[in-house]
Amino acid sequence: LAPSRLPWRSPGEPQAPFFLPPPRWPVECEVIQETIEHIEWVPPKPEPFCPPMGLEQARYTLGEEQGTVVYHCSPGNGAWSSTPERLQSPQTPSTVPAPPTALQGSRFIRARVGGAPGPLSSPAAPLEGPQDATLLFESRFESGNLQKAIKVGPYEYVLMLRPDLYTAKHTQWFYFRVQNTRQEPLYRFTIANMAKPKSLYGQGLRPLLYSQRDAQSRGVGWRRVGTDVCYYRGSAGEPPMFRLSWTVRFPHDGDTCFFAACYPYTYSDLQRYLRALAADPARSRYCAVQALCRSLAGNTVHLLTITSPGGTAGKRVVVASARAHPGESGGSWAMRGFLDFLLSAHADARLLRRLFVFKVVPMLNPDGVVVGNSRCSLAGRDPNRAYGMALPGSFPGVWHLRAMVQR
Structure with missing residues (x-):
């Protein structure tokens, strides 16, 4: 924790080459080996705001008991169990991983470059074939945050964010990848455990989308997307949870896209x-x-x-x-x-x-x-x-x- 031992150089003196090592992660965190980078792009026009949705327009969204968990990754517990527990609901069978070992109540002990040692687990449910339109989620990269994705309809997903490490709260930042996209359907995403009672998403702000195909072919980077955006209280418990919901169409079939709360840095x-x-x-x-x-x-x-x-x-x-x-x-x-x-x-x-x-x-x-x-x-x-x-x-x-x- 000590400051650098290198001799201090005042501005104007020659700059000695310095090594910038890759980031170090807590050993509980799995990290994919792919390098995630995005092009920088300035939209030609100011970002538009969408008409804010009032609380009376907040729509009901199905929960985990009516859907299928298609992504679940929580630091410290790996991901999908080899023998997942099956839970039955009156509507639809739901497959969920074994209960996680949460990091809340624990504390940071050790870190290393690349995070958890050993082979990576598989937090996403495998596709059943080329006709399976289920989205493939991933957040195990730098600054990523998505803990769980539940498919509650053909093109509708309820998402859960991971609390700040070694806590049980502070769920507001999101940044995750989706693959296996389809261009035609209208998708709906609902983040069901936002922590703050007020948000710019309730005043016309829209989530950010990044399309790798658009970046590679057109030089277009992060941009605001989404219709029917609403931010509302989703639970009556304590502490209350809030929901961010939006609909979107992806720009391409078979694209790799990212969603984020704000421009990642x-x-x-x-x-x-x-x-x-x-x-x-x-x-x-x-x-x-x-x-x-x-x-x-x-x-x-x-x-x-x-x-x-x-x-x-x-x-x-x-x-x-x-x-x-x-x-x-x-x-x-x-x-x-x-x-x-x-x-x-x-x-x-x-x-x-x-x-x-x-x-x-x-x-x-x-x-x-x-x-x-x-x-x-x-x-x-x-x-x-x-x-x-x-x-x-x-x-x-x-x-x-x-x-x-x-x-």
Whole structure:
């Protein structure tokens, strides 16, 4: 958890090559070997909002007892059991895996590159043949979050999100892959365990879709999709759960698509950005990249020092950080825009570098980002609520950031 031992380099000095290792995962987490990357694309027009749906229009959606579990993956319990328990309902037989060993109540112990050792399990129900139109779900990749998918109709699915690791709550961020798509049908998806009582999805926001075929053939990336979007209370229990429901048509047959709550920005995305920054002879003159500390999993919490060459004496210091909450991926895109401007040749950027020293932590909670949490770190708690009592062994990023500010 100690800061980097490398000698500090001030902006303007030659940038030594530095190795950016792949992300480290808790050993309970299975991780597919495929590299998930998306092209960057700016829509030609501002994203449209759809007409918000009132609560009176919220539709009833079938539950697990009336459907078939077609995807179930929860860290710590593998996935589909070799002898799944069969549950019968009055309407339709439902096949579910053996009860999971939840991580709630446990704590983080160990991490490694690639997550859980050994061969991967199979969390998705196998297709019965080429005519089987069941979607194939996957979320075991960086920042992914989907715990369960239940097929309740030919083209209708109820989805459950995974709580933040080592907790039983904070279900809001989603990011998952679907394959075996059909172009013609209208699909309905309902996420049944959203945690927040209010959401922009109730005010016209739509989910994001990414089509690999559109990206490869047309250069089109993430875009807002969906009709009949509604966000509503779905249970009367405590704590109450809320539902996000939408309909959509996929752009192609046999496509690989992704859904996400907001534009994903992973730890690996940040690593690629920093690698490009270090290799840029112009921008690296004003920016030194080093490690503030290591996270609980051993991922680097990066610290950028930005100022004009020639020393820092007499300059005031500005501190900026992002991604304390991993589900707020928009913060990383805002941070990237901030860094792009600050390191540019714009006259205002040159003035800012001459007057100030900027200390920037672009991703304060890399572990939470890696595993697809909504709010917490691997300590199972919100790092943004830990500034007053953070210990280096629980919240190393917050502790070292606070210590740097105090110095």
